[in-house]
Amino acid sequence: MAGGDRRDGITAGSCTRARRYLGTLRRILKICDSDFLSESLERRRFLPKFAVVMGCTSLLATFLHGIEAAIWADTYRFLGALPDNRSAMLYSVSAMTAYGHASLFLKLSGR
Numbered sequence: 001m002a003g004g005d006r007r008d009g010i011t012a013g014s015c016t017r018a019r020r021y022l023g024t025l026r027r028i029l030k031i032c033d034s035d036f037l038s039e040s041l042e043r044r045r046f047l048p049k050f051a052v053v054m055g056c057t058s059l060l061a062t063f064l065h066g067i068e069a070a071i072w073a074d075t076y077r078f079l080g081a082l083p084d085n086r087s088a089m090l091y092s093v094s095a096m097t098a099y100g101h102a103s104l105f106l107k108l109s110g111r
Helices: 012-079 086-095
Strands: none
Touching: 012 086
16 A cells, blocks of 8 residues: 555545654653642752751741740749649649640739
8 A cells, every 4th residue: 555545544644744743742741740740849858958947947936835834833933822843843833724624723922
């Protein structure tokens, strides 16, 4: 069969056009894919940085809350509202958070 012969309704000219269209489509998809890959690479660089910043921020906030609880515990001890350091720290942390109420109460003069 010659190049211009019909075989199952497909001519050589239609095959050439189809190859051109597929080639163009392949190039377009390759460009879109490269943009997608560059975006995913940027995302890969962003996520570890984001995780480190969020982790450090969380640790700093926890550390500062601990310092605040210790200051309140020292204040309760200084005022004589609680008998020892352990119960003062437990009461101050319990008062700062929504964790719950410990079975500790301030002396009447400290209320």
